[in-house]
Amino acid sequence: MTFTRRTLLAGAALAVSVVIPAAFPAAASAADLIAIITPSHDNPFFKAEAVGAQKKAEELGYETIVLVHDDDPNKQSELFDTAIARGAKAIILDNAGADATVAPVKRAKEAGIPSFLIDREIKESGIAISQIVSNNYQGAQLGAEEFVRLMGEEGKYAELLGREADTNAGIRSAGYHDIVDQYPDMEMVAQQSANWSQTEAYEKMETILQANPDIKGVISGNDTMAMGAWAALEAAGRSDVIVVGFDGSNDVRDSILKGGIKATVLQPAYRQAELAVEQADQYLKTGSTGQDEKQLMDCILITGDNAGDLETFAMN
Template sequence: MGEIMRRRGTARVAAGVLAVAVAIAGCSKTGGATATSEKSKSGPRTIGVSVADQKSLFYIAAVDGMRKMAAQTGDKLIVLSADNNATQQVNQVNNLVTQRVDALIFIAQDATSALAGVRAANKAGIPVVAVDEKPESGDVKLATYIATDSVKAADNLCTWLFKQIGNSGEIGILRGVLGATAEVQRSKGCKQALARTPGIKVVATQSANWDETQAYKATQNMLQANPGIKAIFGESDAMGLGAAKAAKDAGRKIVSVGIDGFPTMVAGIKQGLTQATEAQIPYKMGQRAVTNADQILSGQGSQVPALQYQDTTLVTSATVNPVDFYGPNVK
């Protein structure tokens, strides 16, 4: 989901979220978002924004995009950051619901908090624009879901990675927070590429929770246990960077890649530390979220697609210069 990637989760936090979720009354099957989206609300509108954190570059850029667009639409934003605490995020969403915001833009910490938060908004008849993360189960309704096409991104990146090592040899995989939407989709995408490339053997897989430091330690263990590893696929840039730094410190030459398009990863590619990333467009995704919320509140909800997957761009040493997907304020 800056250098410490988004969506950290632990079993303890998930359990806490589930406890909060149980306390929230379920919504009806028809949901509240659709009914609200068909009503035209004139005058100043208030859009609540619940975001997992404001440390990750992805989230910072997304909120920057929201603020930029809200200045154009005239909507008021209430932005709350959960500081990577899923239970806190559920409580914050409940507070926004209590304030009767007109719409909710929700970038959830994980699928569990997403379920509880969307359910609360549905019950109150508040339309939900989900960005990046969504409930993986449950009887809830979204007005729209805006996300990176992570399956396609991972498939493309792994296909490129395999070619760099001659479509043959041993690799390691660093996974994000297990069960998170992006982790599930990126794992699926790379598996698709693996199915087409029988010469590649995955000899080590470990979750590093989107985190550079955890990825560094995991890669140290991988390289020590598997001296034949030629490459590591990090499901995020932070993990790709951690892998590259661990390999460098161990005196090992590997191909290291990630997904995000962080400026730090782009700098690593320029320096030859890392080799590639699939760049997301969080700044534009944030702008789109506000645009869609404004359309819904203006009675134009039928014009907003239910699902909006955004393509990524492969960035390598040959294409590194034109990359600027994180907006003007992220360095």
């Protein structure tokens, strides 16, 4: 499969309100409806996706319903049924599992509704029209290179992993280790999943720190876990520990600017969502997106030098 890489474009995020199906205006034409389904908006990354998709869809003249699956495959399946029942013209999706998502996307396709995926891939090709994802491997390598540099190429470190069912978690970890493992004086003393959760990362970091009081660094699969780890380190009086995240959130940006977390990797959530809607619009009008199904967007390393230009998962 040939992957298409695109240049990250900045997008300014606006506030979004979650619209449940019961609240959707009855007068809206089903022919104009795009369903946007993401994980919880408690995570600013997923909120940015919903904002970007909704704003672009409405700019293009579509009605929208914005739904949240909370990383629950059963709930996601129900939301697909909602979109199908409402006669949506297209579905924009950040999915709830690479395997569990195949069946609902197939179901939508059989109902004549094309799906356009963002952020997370699924395990089967040919059923979604587009799968637009960050180049997680390239981004992880960027983050790992900076982590190694900050660590002075030596020292004990821990890795916080994302959710096992999420393909991105494994890709990012592989990208990290393909760089870090080249340095024999870098010693990983703990590797634990915190399931993309700030609360779990805080708890895991407390445990890791107790077992490894001489730890020097933490590399995290996303910014939410990086924030949890940093909070635990600060509470333990260990603000000397080097933390690097992945996502490009405003929270981590602010921490970087204050001298806390040292770096992150921006993945273009807002632009991915806009692009998915643009491709949905083109597909609905012409029968083709003009692109390969799987498309990669390169990531950007964020440090103290450029963090001030970052706003809501986009560079100004």
